[in-house]
Amino acid sequence: MVQQDRSYKEKKVISIGTVSELTGLTLRQIRYYEERKLIHPHRNERGTRKYSFADVETLMDIANKREEGVQTTEILKEMRTKEKKQITEAQARKKMLEGQLNAQFRHRR
Amino acid sequence: MVQQDRSYKEKKVISIGTVSELTGLTLRQIRYYEERKLIHPHRNERGTRKYSFADVETLMDIANKREEGVQTTEILKEMRTKEKKQITEAQARKKMLEGQLNAQFRHRR
DNA sequence: CGTGTAAGGAATTCTGACACG
DNA sequence: CGTGTAAGGAATTCTGACACG
Numbered sequence: 001m002v003q004q005d006r007s008y009k010e011k012k013v014i015s016i017g018t019v020s021e022l023t024g025l026t027l028r029q030i031r032y033y034e035e036r037k038l039i040h041p042h043r044n045e046r047g048t049r050k051y052s053f054a055d056v057e058t059l060m061d062i063a064n065k066r067e068e069g070v071q072t073t074e075i076l077k078e079m080r081t082k083e084k085k086q087i088t089e090a091q092a093r094k095k096m097l098e099g100q101l102n103a104q105f106r107h108r109r
Numbered sequence: 110m111v112q113q114d115r116s117y118k119e120k121k122v123i124s125i126g127t128v129s130e131l132t133g134l135t136l137r138q139i140r141y142y143e144e145r146k147l148i149h150p151h152r153n154e155r156g157t158r159k160y161s162f163a164d165v166e167t168l169m170d171i172a173n174k175r176e177e178g179v180q181t182t183e184i185l186k187e188m189r190t191k192e193k194k195q196i197t198e199a200q201a202r203k204k205m206l207e208g209q210l211n212a213q214f215r216h217r218r
Numbered sequence: 219c220g221t222g223t224a225a226g227g228a229a230t231t232c233t234g235a236c237a238c239g
Numbered sequence: 240c241g242t243g244t245a246a247g248g249a250a251t252t253c254t255g256a257c258a259c260g
Contacts, residue, residue: 028243046251047250066241125252125253126250126252135221135222136251137223138221156228156229156253181220
């Protein structure tokens with residue numbers, strides 16, 4: 001169920017016009033941020049861009065940063081360090097689970 | 110967070126062409142099921158239909174029922190009784206919580 | 219009843235480019 | 240660097256209707 005909800009957030013089904021309404025950004029801005037590698041919409045068969053809710057949230061973060069005068073290059077760097085942090089956290093969680101499993105295993109034998 | 114995830118499922122942002130791809134139904138079928146009150150897409154300013162992930166799931170259920178030869182009128186009835194059941198369940202949960210709260214309150218004084 | 223289709227119009231989306239700076 | 244805009248073409252969506260049955 002949670003997994004299912006997760007997929008709603010990641011599934012790329014929203015067209016650029018709707019994304020524009022949701023974020024308040026212009027089509028030009030949305031396409032430009034893609035050019036700068038800040039977002040990665042899917043393309044359907046005819047080449048139309050499709051975005052996820054996660055993309056919409058990223059775009060809103062970008063809009064805030066841009067209002068503060070942060071350049072797209074900086075925003076990209078920030079996003080990458082954040083990603084790394086999240087991966088590290090995920091690995092930490094995994095290690096912890098493995099540790100618990102090992103502890104269990106030791107108790108059993 | 111859960112509430113947020115919920116809204117992804119209910120938010121009407123998907124256009125009919127994408128819904129068609131997701132469900133395997135034709136545009137004609139999707140519009141017809143709306144005519145029969147089985148689904149209720151939003152309309153944006155220019156009259157374009159927008160669907161939620163919840164609508165997509167409903168459509169997939171409809172598709173299954175239709176394959177079994179169930180008529181749209183019957184499907185509508187089934188959906189309504191299911192809705193009522195869910196409301197009843199929600200009320201039951203609420204009652205239970207209220208009961209627990211009252212019990213707490215009695216213990217406190 | 220449920221679905222296909224042709225019809226005509228309006229709105230969407232795409233790309234590459236010029237503009238300003 | 241970031242964004243606006245005009246340009247032309249291709250694909251989307253809408254409605255009302257006829258068709259079959």
